[in-house]
Amino acid sequence: MSDTRIIKKRYIFMAFVFVGLALLLVLLPEKQISKQIKPEKLLQEINDNTRYFSTDDVAAKIIESDLFIQPIDVRTPEEFKKFHLKRAINIPLDSILNKDEKGNFEYANILNQEVKSNVLYSNGTIYSNQAWLLLRRLNFKNNYVMEGGLNKWIETIIRPQKPPVTASQNELDKYSFRKAASMFFGGGSVNVASSESSAPAPIIKKKAMKEEEGGC
């Protein structure tokens, strides 16, 4: 009998401890917890390359109609109008941190993602990386960068180069995928001007783009 009493007393004591601690958290003065990413973590993320999506990955996901990927064009609206990836939306780099009248980030619900993976791209990777850095600094999640930007997209997906006969099976497979992707996106043997229905033709010329980007 005395045993059960001791146990019961213990339980009651623990119940009070739990409620007391929870109540303490409610009553403690609110503390501003910085939502920004820690500098060390940001540095680590800059140095590793996990933020990059290859052009092949992006192409495959767009072809598969994978809705969990969201291409975001960070170039100017004029450039976006000329050419953009299928399903891409345009959020120019200079307006990426725009705030609404309440002081909240205008694009936060798109750029701070729990569900989709945003793939930022520009002509090269300088602007897309800058956009990524701004967003990571704010601890916005699920933002990635398309490796090599549109320059590489044209190079690998729209106009893939045939590998030498001695190339590995892996490379040959990659080439056949790229050729198929090129047809899908309206490059390769298909007239470039009659590109994908939702997007205007890829009329950006490689050389011109490199000049714009400052050789990235």
Add this chain to the structure above:
Amino acid sequence: MGPLFTATDEWSFVIALVIGIAFGFILESAGFSSSRKLAGVFYGYDFVVLQVFFTAAITAAIGLLFFEYFGWLDLSAIWINKFYIGSAILGGGIMGIGFIIGGFCPGTSACASAVGKIDAMLFLGGFIVGVILFDAFFPFYKGFYKANNMGGALIYEDLGMGKYTFLLLFVIVALASFIATAYIQKRVSKKSEKY
């Protein structure tokens, strides 16, 4: 402070192993390698499983929020699984049925196998076959599996209340459930004594 190890660190496997062994040891010490004890929640004669897991949840929640408050832990760095509501409901149902038929959940079956229980070994075998079949037929139900992704959902955000208020309510609900289950347990064991 922290993270002590990053996800890409090769040490993460060692840490996972150590935590796994500690978890298994505690499950076994709490008596969770007995399928009778686990099934007791369903039949109403033993609620230790519910009490242990509820206590673990509130202890961890209080601890994590205090750690965050003192700046020792960055809660935003903790990965939260994506919440696919359809597959969570269906999966929860299948898991519950499997639990009551087999008398184990995946973790406790591994734990009971380690102490030599043959039924648990069979359960674990079935579990592995299930994993292989699930993987083999995945393309058939991929659409349903990945539908309705609600992201890393947080219940207090969806309820529109502060996390500390939610924690307090959660603690009260946990304690109330302890009292209620103790009462049910008493009645069920009294009934079984009669027969």
